[in-house]
Structure formats: C-alpha cells, structure tokens
Amino acid sequence: MVTGSKSISTRAEFIDDAIEQLSAVEGVLSIFHTEGGLSFSLAHASSGRVMLLVDYELDNRPESGLELLNQFNETFKSYQLGWDVERFTWIPQELFLESETTQLGSKLLGINNAIATPVPELEAVLIHSPIPPVLERIAEALEAPILLPKPASDALSLGRHWKTRPGEHVYLHLEKEYVDILAFSNGKLQLHNRFVAKTKEDKLYFVLYAYEQLKFHPDEVPLKLTGGILENDDLWKSFDKYVRNVEWLENLNQIHSTAAIPQSQLRQYAPLIHLHSCV
Template identity: 25%
Template sequence: MQVLKPNISLIDDAFKVNEVENNRLFISISFNGISYSIINNANNQFFVLESYSFQKQETLFQLCENISQISKENPILKQGFNDVTILIQNHKSTLIPNSLFDESNKKQYFEFNQIIENAEDILVDQLANIKAVNLFAINQSLLQNLKNNFPKAKIIHSSTALIESLFIINKTKSAIEEVYLNIQSNYFEIIYFKDSKLQLNNNFNYKTAEDFAYYLLFAFEQLQIKPDEIKVTLLGEIEKDSAIYEYLFKYIMNIEFISRNEKFNYSEKIQSLPSHYFYLLLNSATCV
C-alpha cells in the first residue's frame, strides 16, 4: 500500500480536530486527486484545506483504495462529520431544463449527449438558480465506496456547484456577457453567461497549451464570441507564467483571475493561496 500524504496542508492553529459539530466538510474527488475544505458555521470561516495529488491518473480500483485509505488515516476526515458534501469531478454530465425533465426518463436524456458505461448510475442534481437539473454518471463501485466511507454525505457533480456559484456572482455584475474558465491539469470547463443567463457549460480535455487554445477559440467561434471584446475570468490551476496564460493573453484582451468570495472568511494560511485556487472547495457552500 502506498503512503498517501497531502501535497498541500493548510490547517489553522485554532482548529480542534475533535470538534466537528459546527463544521461543514466539502470533498472534491477526481482520478487525479482528492481535496477537502472545512468551514465553521458559526463564523463562516474556512480554516482547513488539504489536497492529495496522485502521481498519475488512477484506475477506478486504485481511486477507491485511495479514498478508503485517506478517510481512515487522515486524522480530520476520520472524525465523522454530520454535514458532508462530495463533489464528483468527471466529464459525464448534462443539463436538462426543468420544463423538459421527467426523472423516469433520465437515462434516455443522458444518452442524448453521453455514453452510459456498464456499472454506472445516473444521479440528479437540482440547479435552482437556472431552473434545470444536472444529470451525471458515477461508477457504482465508487458510489458505494463513498457511501461506506462518508455515510452522511450529499454527493453532487462539480459542475453543479460551479454553475450555481458563478450564477450568483454573475447576476450582481454589470457585464452583459462573461466567460469563466475553470482550468485543471488535463481539462478545462467553459461557462458562458449572457444577460445573466447561462448560455453554455462544456468541458474539453487537453494535453498541450496549443490544444487548450484550439478548443477555446473553437468554442468562441461557435458561439460567435469575439475574443477581443469578451471578458474572461480564470479560476483553477493556472499561473501568469504558464504557457496557457500566454495563449490567453495573446488572443483575449480582457482577462482577470477570479476574486475571493467576500461572503466567507478565510484563515491566514488559506489566504496565502492565490484567490483563484480551489474555487470549488471554497465556494460550494454558497449553493449547497
């Protein structure tokens, strides 16, 4: 069994590991890693954030093994939280307007845009702000593993939290249209709002910065978005000195990194992170 240690560990000195009653736990799960954050309900402050990055993209079996090992060995996670939300990060989701949705037909809806693999279940998230549901697939073994290790957890798709939280931010802005890019190590998600309405949510795998630029400009072309006019806000794993940022700066005139959500408070250690890092973990509390 491999030794799993967090590559990022930000734990406030005042945090008491055995006092979980007033805390909410958020966990992000992907084949590339596991991260979690904790917010205190009394003062609305995030004071724990840890992240485990796997050296390679894990198999389903190894991912389940890693989840079980971390949940049992991490002194914080094994405390047994009552309020837990798990965010599933994969590319297998699709949005359906409430007006068209019939849960008895969820498999057929999903198969319009996605392929259902053997041993996958289709789960349903409600997106109140955009009056839609998000259907997503999860392997049955992974789902059972999460239920065993976190029996009180609510399991949702990462794009559900992303769309809902960005909608709340976007509706308070004066911009007529804006694109948000959630950039991860091997894929990115594009969310496009126009007149405070969601126009697009899609994701693309990429291996190189050239791939990234191609898919982004292709999406802009399909939506008739002018790169030199649209505002683009960045979140996720991206730095100004990266090749991806250089491409963005080359084609897009108005770029900024997303600001930290002022609705919440943050420990000094978490504030040391760039504001756009771990956006999902530090904003899912707005909509769950």
C-alpha cells in the first residue's frame, strides 16, 4: 500500500488474493501500535483468516495514524486497537476498586497515569500505561472500537484457544530484550509476567523459573513459542534440552494459516493476530 507521505514508510506487506472476495461487513480491521510504527491487519471475522497485513514506520505525529486509516476506505464490521505496554499487572476482579487505579499504578508499576482495563472473561483487571496518542486519535475517529493493550489481548485469545484443551500450557513470546510468559491450567490463567531478558541464558532461566514456580513438569507440559526465534536455532535447542515438547503456537498455524503470509512472519506479528482472536 502506498502512503503518499514522506514521513510514513512501509516496512512489510502481505496480501492474500482472497481479499477480493472479502465483504466489508465480514472484515475486522486490527491496528497494533509498536514503537516507531503501526501494523494493520484485515481478517475475515468468522474464520480469523488474515487477508492483509501491512506494517508501517511513521513519525510521532498523532495524525499519522489517521492518514493510514484513511487508506482503508471501507467501513468494516469492527475495529480493534492494541498496543504494547512496558509495565502491567493483573488484579483479581473481586479485589479491584476503580478509585484506586492511580494508587495501584504508582505503587505497583511506578507510573502516575495508569489506567484499568477490566477483562470479565478472565475475572481480572489489567492495570497498565495509557493508550499512545497516535492510537487515541484513531479511536476518537471510530465508533466504539475495541481497545485492548497487548497483555489483555494475549491472555484473552490464548485463554479462549486453550479453554477447550484440558491440561497445562505455557506460552512464550520472545522479543529482543524481554520475554512474555503466560501459563494456563484447564483454560484458567495461572501466570502472566514480562521478564527483562537480553541474553539466551536469561530467557532460558525465566522459562525454567516459571515451570518451577507453577510446579509444571517440563516432561509433561508443552512450551508454545512465537516471536523472534527460529526453529532449531541455538535458543530453540536450549529450550529443547529441558522441555520435552517445544512447538510453535498452533493458534497461528491452524486459525490464521494462508499461503500468502509466511508462518515465520505471522509469528513476529503474534500480538496483532491475538487481537483478531478477541472478536
């Protein structure tokens, strides 16, 4: 897609030929904010099939996002906006008081502008940093968009995915300087933490630490991966030494597989794909 703006450039783009048959009333447009850019993904609502994924680098102007949104000249069934947060924490729903949001953010996260996102399906409330200005402007221009920070969309989509699969599951999303670890037991969220981990040794340590804290046996509980890792590279092999079943997350393979979008690329955009799964 051509932006026509010198301050916005396309970093990656995937288009499925089947997009020609996608009706706007069946389409879900998800927009995910990362540092320095926005990713747009258009999917078929009922099947979750990704028809288009395009990643942009843009400047810091709040209006930049609207310039990109205007390229999608259809009105879709729904819009979902997501963004990553550096710090977050979960509070049990029954213990949360909205009036204490600022106090909780200051005490637990060290920020004075925390906001709360209730997630009734998980019986919990996420305390986190606010929506980025570029996404806030997009939200103002849309009618009732779904707003979900990454920890909420990750936990929701994976919880739904594993709710019908009995037993324990551990999910690991890898980035250059951190790892997100989520663990479920019979569909119920047991752990969701972000660990600063810049080395392979740190990443392995936190995975094994999570298994130990949860009392999950690494010979029995599989480790599902997404993000910046390649199958059978050194980090993968390190996990494989200690965890019996190290696999790609089947959520991305089974629900969103298309010939036009390589799975290796989809795994990099897992937060955006998870946002789709929250329809």
